[in-house]
Amino acid sequence: xxxxxxxxxxxxxxxxxxxxxxxxxxxxxxxxxxxxxxxxxxxxxxxxxxxxxxxxxxxxxxxxxxxxxxxxxxxxxxxxxxxxxxxxxxxxxxxxxxxxxxxxxxxxxxxxxxxxxxxxxxxxxxxxxxxxxxxxxxxxxxxxxxxxxxxxxxxxxxxxxxxxxxxxxxxxxxxxxxxxxxxxxxxxxxxxxxxxxxxxxxxxxxxxxxxxxxxxxxxxxxxxxxxxxxxxxxxxxxxxxxxxxxxxxxxxxxxxxxxxxxxxxxxxxxxxxxxxxxxxxxxxxxxxxxxxxxxxxxxxxxxxxxxxxxxxxxxxxxxxxxxxxxxxxxxxxxxxxxxxxxxxxxxxxxxxxxxxxxxxxxxxxxxxxxxxxxxxxxxxxxxxxxxxxxxxxxxxxxxxxxxxxxxxxxxxxxxxxxxxxxxxxxxxxxxxxxxxxxxxxxxxxxxxxxxxxxxxxxxxxxxxxxxxxxxxxxxxxxxxxxxxxxxxxxxxxxxxxxxxxxxxxxxxxxxxxxxxxxxxxxxxxxxxxxxxxxxxxxxxxxxxxxxxxxxxxxxxxxxxxxxxxxxxxxxxxxxxxxxxxxxxxxxxxxxxxxxxxxxxxxxxxxxxxxxxxxxxxxxxxxxxxxxxxxxxxxxxxxxxxxxxxxxxxxxxxxxxxxxxxxxxxxxxxxxxxxxxxxxxxxxxxxxxxxxxxxxxxxxxxxxxxxxxxxxxxxxxxxxxxxxxxxxxxxxxxxxxxxxxxxxxxxxxxx
Amino acid sequence: xxxxxxxxxxxxxxxxxxxxxxxxxxxxxxxxxxxxxxxxxxxxxxxxxxxxxxxxxxxxxxxxxxxxxxxxxxxxxxxxxxxxxxxxxxxxxxxxxxxxxxxxxxxxxxxxxxxxxxxxxxxxxxxxxxxxxxxxxxxxxxxxxxxxxxxxxxxxxx
Numbered sequence: 001x002x003x004x005x006x007x008x009x010x011x012x013x014x015x016x017x018x019x020x021x022x023x024x025x026x027x028x029x030x031x032x033x034x035x036x037x038x039x040x041x042x043x044x045x046x047x048x049x050x051x052x053x054x055x056x057x058x059x060x061x062x063x064x065x066x067x068x069x070x071x072x073x074x075x076x077x078x079x080x081x082x083x084x085x086x087x088x089x090x091x092x093x094x095x096x097x098x099x100x101x102x103x104x105x106x107x108x109x110x111x112x113x114x115x116x117x118x119x120x121x122x123x124x125x126x127x128x129x130x131x132x133x134x135x136x137x138x139x140x141x142x143x144x145x146x147x148x149x150x151x152x153x154x155x156x157x158x159x160x161x162x163x164x165x166x167x168x169x170x171x172x173x174x175x176x177x178x179x180x181x182x183x184x185x186x187x188x189x190x191x192x193x194x195x196x197x198x199x200x201x202x203x204x205x206x207x208x209x210x211x212x213x214x215x216x217x218x219x220x221x222x223x224x225x226x227x228x229x230x231x232x233x234x235x236x237x238x239x240x241x242x243x244x245x246x247x248x249x250x251x252x253x254x255x256x257x258x259x260x261x262x263x264x265x266x267x268x269x270x271x272x273x274x275x276x277x278x279x280x281x282x283x284x285x286x287x288x289x290x291x292x293x294x295x296x297x298x299x300x301x302x303x304x305x306x307x308x309x310x311x312x313x314x315x316x317x318x319x320x321x322x323x324x325x326x327x328x329x330x331x332x333x334x335x336x337x338x339x340x341x342x343x344x345x346x347x348x349x350x351x352x353x354x355x356x357x358x359x360x361x362x363x364x365x366x367x368x369x370x371x372x373x374x375x376x377x378x379x380x381x382x383x384x385x386x387x388x389x390x391x392x393x394x395x396x397x398x399x400x401x402x403x404x405x406x407x408x409x410x411x412x413x414x415x416x417x418x419x420x421x422x423x424x425x426x427x428x429x430x431x432x433x434x435x436x437x438x439x440x441x442x443x444x445x446x447x448x449x450x451x452x453x454x455x456x457x458x459x460x461x462x463x464x465x466x467x468x469x470x471x472x473x474x475x476x477x478x479x480x481x482x483x484x485x486x487x488x489x490x491x492x493x494x495x496x497x498x499x500x501x502x503x504x505x506x507x508x509x510x511x512x513x514x515x516x517x518x519x520x521x522x523x524x525x526x527x528x529x530x531x532x533x534x535x536x537x538x539x540x541x542x543x544x545x546x547x548x549x550x551x552x553x554x555x556x557x558x559x560x561x562x563x564x565x566x567x568x569x570x571x572x573x574x575x576x577x578x579x580x581x582x583x584x585x586x587x588x589x590x591x592x593x594x595x596x597x598x599x600x601x602x603x604x605x606x607x608x609x610x611x612x613x614x615x616x617x618x619x620x621x622x623x624x625x626x627x628x629x630x631x632x633x634x635x636x637x638x639x640x641x642x643x644x645x646x647x648x649x650x651x652x653x654x655x656x657x658x659x660x661x662x663x664x665x666x667x668x669x670x671x672x673x674x675x676x677x678x679x680x681x682x683x684x685x686x687x688x689x690x691x692x693x694x695x696x697x698x699x700x701x702x703x704x705x706x707x708x709x710x711x712x713x714x715x716x717x718x719x720x721x722x723x724x725x726x727x728x729x730x731x732x733x734x735x736x737x738x739x740x741x742x743x744x745x746x747x748x749x750x
Numbered sequence: 751x752x753x754x755x756x757x758x759x760x761x762x763x764x765x766x767x768x769x770x771x772x773x774x775x776x777x778x779x780x781x782x783x784x785x786x787x788x789x790x791x792x793x794x795x796x797x798x799x800x801x802x803x804x805x806x807x808x809x810x811x812x813x814x815x816x817x818x819x820x821x822x823x824x825x826x827x828x829x830x831x832x833x834x835x836x837x838x839x840x841x842x843x844x845x846x847x848x849x850x851x852x853x854x855x856x857x858x859x860x861x862x863x864x865x866x867x868x869x870x871x872x873x874x875x876x877x878x879x880x881x882x883x884x885x886x887x888x889x890x891x892x893x894x895x896x897x898x899x900x901x902x903x904x905x906x907x908x
Contacts, residue, residue, distance in 0.1 A: 287790075673794055
């Protein structure tokens with residue numbers, strides 16, 4: 001189902017052809033991060049800390065170095081000390097997270113790496129690296145980290161965003177605050193007030209492909225890196241920083257990427273692989289085990305969130321007070337900033353205070369995860385809103401409609417919304433048959449909504465017209481979920497040639513202009529806009545060549561259906577094929593570049609409807625029906641828009657019901673495997689019904705908003721609200737695992 | 751380290767390779783035979799990205815030692831198409847957009863083939879349970895299940 005405000009009659013945009021890179025991916029030919037083999041390539045292995053917090057007293061690599069097949073061993077001492085160079089604090093954190101210098105800050109923190117001829121030799125050598133630690137007391141949660149006299153991760157960390165600045169260091173990296181109106185007055189006007197406290201655990205992005213990198217360093221300082229990455233330009237920049245070299249000395253080729261969800265926007269292996277390759281004089285491959293992926297790469301934050309909201313009898317929210325603390329892991333940088341901006345952004349609320357804290361603790365450094373920060377805040381806010389709707393006996397969609405942000409609403413985080421489609425997603429749910437489908441025994445229905453900004457940022461594209469009138473579209477945005485198809489569909493629409501005549505290519509850092517990461521739901525929006533711009537330059541060029549051929553003014557030439565036409569029909573049309581064949585006589589090769597920093601972001605909203613069945617004997621919750629309505633702006637590639645919507649929902653269902661990092665009291669992760677970190681499997685789920693809403697983004701040539709992220713914002717609250725509807729318990733802790741549901745049921749009975 | 755000589759039929763071709771006894775079949779296929787279609791997502795048999803057929807049964811290649819492959823007939827994703835003509839599952843995965851990043855796709859195709867070879871008309875629930883050993887983090891499984899249903903219909907000539 002698509003709700004479209006207008007139908008512009010596109011020929012290619014909005015269709016469902018086969019993706020350009022599909023054949024390689026169903027035949028096993030596509031080369032992912034770990035698939036590359038180079039002549040003479042060595043295998044690397046990383047040595048990791050067994051302690052959550054410890055000072056490195058010494059590292060003895062001599063035994064490892066003397067082992068058979070070992071060609072290189074490196075430690076933090078093999079990298080420049082950025083803190084001594086006056087580097088930016090965030091760069092110092094990137095470097096220290098890549099390989100520890102003085103202290104390890106979490107179990108799994110890298111302390112050394114080895115390279116050897118065989119995988120087995122590398123593993124044996126890694127075990128032979130002898131590290132002496134002085135174990136330090138650790139903190140694992142925001143509660144422990146914010147406690148008085150808590151052990152400090154960073155002895156000089158002074159909380160930012162507090163005026164006057166605190167005199168004493170703490171584990172609180174920063175504070176954020178958004179406020180408007182008068183809270184006391186707002187709560188005074190309320191007819192019902194609900195106050196609840198929520199906790200969530202760190203969860204992992206759970207991409208199926210572990211991190212992998214191959215580096216081939218030359219003796220002149222240059223190096224070529226192949227890696228699984230959401231942004232090879234970003235990898236180049238980070239890796240250059242850690243190595244202390246100019247970015248131009250590194251060439252990075254993006255392998256096909258086996259999932260990322262934000263977790264592959266940061267570096268882990270790349271600088272280690274380069275340094276090992278330099279030391280060994282041979283190419284080096286580093287691939288993580290799943291265990292390492294869990295212990296050392298980006299989960300998103302565990303949180304504690306308090307929400308108090310009031311409504312009047314007519315359903316208007318009069319006030320909202322939100323307090324939240326987000327785990328950052330070992331270094332500053334939790335997504336609490338985005339959480340604070342998104343928490344109540346769906347609604348027009350006159351009085352609010354949103355306060356948040358970025359808190360470091362002895363767990364792996366968090367990385368972006370699909371709408372970073374927003375899902376936990378939405379779990380809390382949307383659960384409280386559900387309870388308020390029940391208290392004043394109003395339909396859960398109607399309470400959201402009564403407060404929904406619309407065009408012109410001053411967003412809680414500052415700017416006024418341009419045209420947005422939140423109301424349309426609410427209406428799409430209400431009009432869908434699932435909304436009135438009959439529920440069985442122990443079944444319940446929950447609604448929740450979510451907001452995400454979507455990102456614009458920088459992209460470049462190059463379009464080449466080949467000599468037979470086909471076109472190659474070159475970008476630098478790794479294709480993580482079908483974006484080559486979106487690029488080809490927009491290029492086909494612009495050039496007026498068949499989709500099959502377009503070859504979309506993801507090029508390396510030396511072959512195309514700069515592209516920011518594939519993240520922030522930005523590729524179809526921003527890289528797509530660059531492709532559209534480049535295609536329009538090509539069309540301008542082609543019109544000029546036709547005008548020259550016909551000896552007329554260029555304004556006498558129109559580009560229609562892939563051919564130049566004279567406005568009066570005075571000349572037989574010239575197809576792209578004709579013009580391409582004659583390009584040598586009309587000005588040379590036909591090619592155009594476009595680069596932009598996209599400001600035309602269109603906010604994304606999703607409303608979701610979840611039906612669950614709760615087994616009162618076991619506490620097991622099963623999702624029996626699910627509907628997601630999301631404003632795509634324009635679905636360039638509806639197949640892959642649905643794929644983003646469905647994928648986001650199912651990650652959210654996992655977050656809601658099963659997934660969590662479990663640490664023992666020493667700070668060692670106890671469930672670093674897919675067996676014990678339980679992500680949803682096919683037999684856990686029903687089909688995920690989609691309602692694509694299309695309220696075009698006025699700032700994009702095709703109305704694109706970006707669809708990758710917002711789908712993961714509502715599910716936890718939708719599931720929690722459905723559980724409440726089914727068995728009358730309000731779940732305030734994630735995951736809502738069987739044991740917790742059972743405990744809540746027993747408390748209710750008691 | 752002593753190495754064992756292994757003789758197998760892989761994707762229709764008699765294939766010999768030398769391997770250490772502790773090497774997984776997955777690493778042997780990827781590193782020694784050069785077939786990288788089977789992927790390692792976990793190395794512990796929990797994700798199914800390395801699913802292959804060994805004597806017509808679906809197996810996680812990461813859970814077998816390479817010497818166990820001696821004398822077996824193996825099919826990997828590289829052997830699923832017939833002389834360049836895609837298997838109906840491959841075609842239906844493409845047409846139904848049943849992949850996003852594509853890393854899990856080889857494993858899903860092999861597990862689905864094993865299912866349809868045994869049960870040409872599975873219910874949705876049977877498909878969901880047959881594929882429960884294969885993790886996909888991108889799609890939410892919806893389009894994968896539909897693609898397998900469609901391929902089953904086509905293979906039954908419907």
